[in-house]
Amino acid sequence: MAADAEFAAPGPLGIIAGSGGLPRRVIESCRAAGREVFVLALEGEADRAAVESVPHAWCRIGAAATALDLLRANAVGELVLAGGVRRPSLAALRPDWQAAKILARIGYRALGDDGLLTAVVKELEREGFRVIGADQLLDEAALPEGPLGRVRPDPDAEADIAHGMRLARAIGALDIGQAVVVQQGFVLGVEAIEGTDGLLRRCASLRRDGPGGVLVKVEKPGQEKRADRPVIGPQTVILAAESGLRGIAAEAGATLVLDRDEVVRLADAAGIFVVGVGSG
Amino acid sequence: MAADAEFAAPGPLGIIAGSGGLPRRVIESCRAAGREVFVLALEGEADRAAVESVPHAWCRIGAAATALDLLRANAVGELVLAGGVRRPSLAALRPDWQAAKILARIGYRALGDDGLLTAVVKELEREGFRVIGADQLLDEAALPEGPLGRVRPDPDAEADIAHGMRLARAIGALDIGQAVVVQQGFVLGVEAIEGTDGLLRRCASLRRDGPGGVLVKVEKPGQEKRADRPVIGPQTVILAAESGLRGIAAEAGATLVLDRDEVVRLADAAGIFVVGVGSG
Numbered sequence: 001m002a003a004d005a006e007f008a009a010p011g012p013l014g015i016i017a018g019s020g021g022l023p024r025r026v027i028e029s030c031r032a033a034g035r036e037v038f039v040l041a042l043e044g045e046a047d048r049a050a051v052e053s054v055p056h057a058w059c060r061i062g063a064a065a066t067a068l069d070l071l072r073a074n075a076v077g078e079l080v081l082a083g084g085v086r087r088p089s090l091a092a093l094r095p096d097w098q099a100a101k102i103l104a105r106i107g108y109r110a111l112g113d114d115g116l117l118t119a120v121v122k123e124l125e126r127e128g129f130r131v132i133g134a135d136q137l138l139d140e141a142a143l144p145e146g147p148l149g150r151v152r153p154d155p156d157a158e159a160d161i162a163h164g165m166r167l168a169r170a171i172g173a174l175d176i177g178q179a180v181v182v183q184q185g186f187v188l189g190v191e192a193i194e195g196t197d198g199l200l201r202r203c204a205s206l207r208r209d210g211p212g213g214v215l216v217k218v219e220k221p222g223q224e225k226r227a228d229r230p231v232i233g234p235q236t237v238i239l240a241a242e243s244g245l246r247g248i249a250a251e252a253g254a255t256l257v258l259d260r261d262e263v264v265r266l267a268d269a270a271g272i273f274v275v276g277v278g279s280g
Numbered sequence: 281m282a283a284d285a286e287f288a289a290p291g292p293l294g295i296i297a298g299s300g301g302l303p304r305r306v307i308e309s310c311r312a313a314g315r316e317v318f319v320l321a322l323e324g325e326a327d328r329a330a331v332e333s334v335p336h337a338w339c340r341i342g343a344a345a346t347a348l349d350l351l352r353a354n355a356v357g358e359l360v361l362a363g364g365v366r367r368p369s370l371a372a373l374r375p376d377w378q379a380a381k382i383l384a385r386i387g388y389r390a391l392g393d394d395g396l397l398t399a400v401v402k403e404l405e406r407e408g409f410r411v412i413g414a415d416q417l418l419d420e421a422a423l424p425e426g427p428l429g430r431v432r433p434d435p436d437a438e439a440d441i442a443h444g445m446r447l448a449r450a451i452g453a454l455d456i457g458q459a460v461v462v463q464q465g466f467v468l469g470v471e472a473i474e475g476t477d478g479l480l481r482r483c484a485s486l487r488r489d490g491p492g493g494v495l496v497k498v499e500k501p502g503q504e505k506r507a508d509r510p511v512i513g514p515q516t517v518i519l520a521a522e523s524g525l526r527g528i529a530a531e532a533g534a535t536l537v538l539d540r541d542e543v544v545r546l547a548d549a550a551g552i553f554v555v556g557v558g559s560g
Contacts (some may be wrong), residue, residue, distance in 0.1 A: 170393060170454055174447055176467045187456045190470040193486050206473050 012036035012055070013137075014076035014129070016067075017046040018083030021258045022134055023234050024050035026082045038074040040067055045085055045150040061085065065098035068127055079129045080137060081121070084195065101112050135229065135256055143232070143276040145252040149264040151273040153247055157214055160185065162248040164216030165277060174221035178230050181245065183213030200239035212246040231273070233258030234266055241270035251278030286379065292316035293417075294356035294409070296347075297326040298363030299515050301538045302414055304330035304332065306362045318354040320329070325365055326454040345378035348407055359409045360417060361401070401544050415509065415536055422514070425532040428505055429544040431553040433527055437494055440465065441529040444496030445557060452500035458510050461525065463493030480519035492526040499534040512554070513538030514546055521550035532556030 013030055017023035017039050023046060030037045031054075039046075039056035046058075055074065059067050071079070090213050095103055119133050135141050149152075153161060164182040167190075171177055177191030181203045188206045191199040200215065207213060217230045232250055240248050246269075255276070257263055267274045293310055296304035297319050303326060310317045311334075319326075319336035326338075335354065339347050351359070375383055382403050401411050404528040415421050427433075433441060447470075451457055457471030461483045468486045471479040480495065487493060499512045512530055520528050528547075535556065537543055547554045 167454055167456065171470075172449070174450055176447065176470060180472075187472040188470050189474070190451070190456060192460075192467040192469050194469070194482070198486075202474070207480075 002154070005017060011269075012038045012073035012211050014071050014074070014079040015039045016079065017041045017051055017056075018085040019045040019047070020083045020231065021235065022082040022231060022256070023047065025258055026080060026134055027051070027054055027136050032103055037075050038071070040070060042083075042085060043071040045083065048266070056264050060094065062093040062095040062099045062158045064123075065096045065173055066100060068098060071129070077128075079124055079131050080134050081131065082134045085206050086193065092237040096123045122148065133229070138256070141256045141260075143250055143255040143257050143274075145276045145278050147277060148257070148260070148276070149267040150270060151267065153249070153273050153275055156184070156211055157246055157273070160214045161216060161275070164249065165218060165251075166215055168216050168218040169221065175220065176190075177276040178220060179215060179217040181213045181215050183208055184210060186213075188213050195256065196236060196238055200236070200245070203245070207244045208250075212244045215240050215245055215248045217248070217255065219251050231258060232256075234262045237263055237266040237270065237272070237274065241266070245272060247273035247275065249273075249275045249277050250280050254279070284354045291355040291357050292318045293376045294351050294354070294359040294368055295319045296359065296361045297321045297331055297336075298361070298364045298365040299319060299325040299327070300511065300516065301327075302362040302511060302536070303327065303476060304418050305538055306360060306414055307334055309332070318351070318356050320350060323363060323502075324364065326479045335411060340374065342373040342375040342424060344382060344403075345376045348378060351409070357408075359411050360414050361411070362414045366473065366475075375464040413509070419534070421536045421538075421540075423530055423532050423537050423554075425556045425558045428537070428540070428554040428556070429547040431527065431547065431551055433529070433553050433555055434496070436464070436491055437526055437553070440494045441496060441555070442510060444494055444529065445498065448496050448498040449501065451500055455500065457494060458500060459497040461493045461495050461523075468492075468493050477519055480516070480523050480525070483525070484523040487524045492524045495520050495525055497528070497530040497535065499531050510535045511537075511538060512543065515555065516545055517546040517550065517552070521546070521552055525552060527553035527555065529553075529555045529557050532558050534559070 013035055015023060015026055015037055027037060027039065027050065037054050039051045039054055041051045041056050043058055043060050057070050057072065096142045124131050159184040163185060164180050167187060168178065168180045171180060171190055179187040179191040179196050179199055181199060186208065188203045191200050196217065203213065217232065219230055230250055232248060232255060236248060263274060289430055293315055295303060295306055295317055298475050300539065307317060307319065319331045319334055321331045321336050321338045323338055323340050337453050339350065343557050440462040443465060444460050447467060448458065448460045451460060451470055458474050459471040461468040461479060468483045469479050476497065483493065497512065499510050510530060512528060512535060516528060543554060
């Protein structure tokens with residue numbers, strides 16, 4: 001295929017690094033594979049410690065012209081978007097001419113987070129970059145169907161998972177968020193802009209007596225897979241356990257698992273389940 | 281009508297009092313009209329100060345047999361449900377035989393808050409009580425269409441209101457909650473079990489730069505109007521202003537406004553709008 005022919009001599013991999021643990025994982029994976037990288041670290045999002053040992057530059061989200069210049073100056077042909085990006089308000093964005101042009105084309109107001117990411121991927125492709133998914137760079141990263149560790153959901157938890165899956169898909173279809181927490185049939189919380197970690201933290205004070213709740217996380221319908229796949233990692237397990245949840249359920253295949261061994265170790269130690277649910 | 285004939289000699293009005301300011305308003309309204317009341321104050325929900333000056337008894341939510349005995353012993357024929365009730369977990373509920381019988385009939389797990397309230401109203405009617413809405417007892421309680429105070433939403437805020445209305449109706453249809461906060465097209469938060477006050481408090485730390493967000497509150501589709509209508513009051517305005525919102529929009533007609541004069545005074549002082557939106 002033509003795309004594979006380009007792939008043969010792509011120069012360093014460009015990594016547009018947002019928040020969370022995913023950028024570090026991609027960098028480590030490239031290092032292990034001997035692939036050069038150039039990291040464009042998004043101000044206010046990327047983790048300084050994760051990027052400082054490799055070639056990188058910091059960039060505001062609104063500085064699209066600078067970003068494109070930096071990528072080209074560093075001979076980047078192939079790009080991966082890794083990590084979370086909170087869409088800034090228009091006031092905080094301070095778009096440069098390039099960003100303003102893009103915004104004018106896609107329309108700022110009509111877009112949820114996901115629409116914006118899809119548009120960004122399209123723009124990068126229009127500018128001649130090849131955009132790949134973080135999962136293509138990571139081994140064994142997708143959540144398989146069934147329990148990851150020793151603990152399995154009981155029938156009550158299964159009922160909460162099924163209810164949560166239905167609700168999370170509806171929330172995703174509205175482009176609000178990817179996750180809900182359900183306890184005994186109740187919705188303790190719905191993820192919006194605060195993200196999954198924020199949702200888990202506030203559920204600590206909302207939980208009811210009796211068997212704990214379940215975090216359910218799904219891919220938004222029509223979600224741009226290369227930009228914002230659902231992710232669970234050690235931090236998710238730690239916060240879920242601290243908030244008194246019984247487990248985590250996420251869409252098998254669609255969900256990336258960061259540091260699977262650590263996820264399993266932490267979940268087993270806390271006595272909570274991590275389970276991949278088929279979309280069928 | 282037959283119902284009006286019964287209304288002629290109903291004995292004291294029974295008030296099942298949950299949380300928030302509504303029970304106090306109903307008690308004050310009855311006092312002003314010279315109507316006797318008997319308050320069944322729900323433990324963990326009702327405000328002690330609001331009920332202690334009138335005939336009342338405290339009751340667990342799970343103690344349905346006790347509740348029915350208390351209402352009958354106090355010659356209650358007509359009942360109003362006022363205020364919020366957080367559905368307890370089954371463990372905290374400790375249902376007595378009557379509550380267990382009701383739960384067995386309606387099924388515990390399948391129900392959201394709204395389903396449960398509808399079922400409770402039906403059970404009370406089955407037991408021979410006449411259940412009326414709090415709004416039937418309060419004057420000028422429904423939110424009219426248009427702005428309540430001096431401040432009006434600008435076109436940007438109107439866009440957030442329209443977006444919020446669409447989302448809040450969808451969230452309501454899922455029986456998750458009644459409210460969302462939208463800022464510049466973004467969903468800052470979705471109300472679930474934490475209630476509107478909790479939603480507003482957490483949005484304080486989630487807001488973006490630039491023009492503030494809007495609280496949008498609607499009636500759930502098919503909501504039992506006598507049990508859990510959307511309510512806004514002085515506390516809603518205070519919290520909205522503290523969280524940096526620009527205003528509050530709620531469904532005209534369906535929403536109860538507690539202490540309208542104080543709502544208008546606080547909103548005007550804070551420079552935020554309170555607007556009723558038609559359902560058309």
